[in-house]
Amino acid sequence: MSENLVKAITPSNLEDSLDIVLSAARAADEKQADRVVALDVRELLSVVDYFVIASGRNARQVSTVVEAIEEATKRDCGRGPLRIEGIKDPTWVLMDYGDVVIHVFLDETREFYDLEHLWSGAPRVDLDAVLTPQNPSTSA
Numbered sequence: 001m002s003e004n005l006v007k008a009i010t011p012s013n014l015e016d017s018l019d020i021v022l023s024a025a026r027a028a029d030e031k032q033a034d035r036v037v038a039l040d041v042r043e044l045l046s047v048v049d050y051f052v053i054a055s056g057r058n059a060r061q062v063s064t065v066v067e068a069i070e071e072a073t074k075r076d077c078g079r080g081p082l083r084i085e086g087i088k089d090p091t092w093v094l095m096d097y098g099d100v101v102i103h104v105f106l107d108e109t110r111e112f113y114d115l116e117h118l119w120s121g122a123p124r125v126d127l128d129a130v131l132t133p134q135n136p137s138t139s140a
Contacts, residue, residue: 038050090106
């Protein structure tokens with residue numbers, strides 16, 4: 001395998017990746033996205049370190065969450081996504097940062113694809129420091 005294809009994982013790369021995860025999660029939470037989670041997929045995938053998954057109740061909220069994440073990661077980490085897919089029909093928007101992939105779903109689409117179940121072998125990233133505490137009567 002060519003060295004250009006092998007992803008070098010250094011502590012600074014992982015730190016940068018985690019900064020994007022935390023910035024994105026915070027931004028999604030601030031726009032009241034539902035069930036914001038981050039999965040550490042490094043042991044399961046060789047091309048991505050983390051997934052961030054969030055959802056919105058309608059297409060407008062999904063678009064708002066995506067915009068907020070893009071602004072926050074540029075401001076906080078100096079990095080915008082390499083590409084964004086699905087923005088024209090915001091039922092599932094994928095934001096590709098290379099080492100981090102952010103999925104922002106419409107609630108129904110998230111339930112259908114159920115990425116958390118599909119990637120259930122991936123440990124969850126602790127987001128308690130960046131998310132607003134949930135009211136126990138409204139949490140999933």
